[in-house]
Amino acid sequence: MPQERTEVQVRAGAEDDLEALTDLYNHFIRETAITFDTAAFTAEQRRPWLHSHPEDGPHRLLVARDDRFVGRRGILGYATSSPFRAKPAYATSVEVSVYCAPGATGRGVGSLLYRSLFDALAAEDVHRAYAGIALPNEASVRLHERFGFAHVGTYREVGRKFGRYWDVAWYEKELGER
Template identity: 75%
Template sequence: MRSEPTETQVRPGIEADLDTLTAIYNHYVRGTAITFDTAVFTPEERRPWLLSHPEDGPHRLMVATDAESQEILGYATSSPYRPKPAYATSVETSVYVAPDSGRRGIGTLLYGALFDALAGEDVHRAYAGIAQPNEASTRLHERFGFAHVGTYREVGRKFGRYWDVAWYEKPL
């Protein structure tokens, strides 16, 4: 069993993180409905995603690492909400925690750093879609001031069943 990290640091994601970030994401692709991707990615296939999150601007990638080992514990992103120009001041946010790092406050730390980084940007609203049920994600988002605005019923099909997605928004 892993010991708890003495300290966790959060920093912008870099290209050297790509393999580990891809592995974390693929864990959720393979075994959960948290993401509606159904096929795993290679790091090379995920490279455009990583490069679309620079160190500044409204679309960020924040990575949590163990201060001693530098092991990546999770990541949070703000991404374009929709591609049309009028949506430019809205972002969709998400958090993915490494499978063995859950329930340690990593998601909270990541979202805190992400929203601090977005504070100086021209962003008006953050949105998050949470596949249901997911009480932990719902609690995390509500802790950061997200409010439920509606649920898309049976909007995604994965693992041979349909899933609802609850949508949340937060003013920035």
């Protein structure tokens, strides 16, 4: 009998994902300088973040799942597009990010998530995407460059975490003419 193969699925993040998404993000808070958050969150504290990314519109949360991946309830990673800045003139710009679970890196999950995110954003009134990358992070730099992002500048020693200062490189991608 042939073995049934489960494919990685990308879908909008849902309430049922909140605990696993929080656990995944907390890993990056505790173990890396990828995010400048310094204290872990509870799922309840992350609920407003989840709800700020509806299934449609320019501010999205996409989740990559594979039921064969036991850790974090099958969640391999997630990608988001969020407001770039709060002022109204920035409404057609988004900040994007992608997080892949430990054990899910190097398998194309980040590329799959970004491809799905940018496909969804193509139908939205979004002109530019921005990504901040805490340095060093060659894998993230390569991913963003592969998706057409260009380096536009680096903030030197802009964040302090784990007792040291970190640079953040900023990347920009044109999403469409409006």
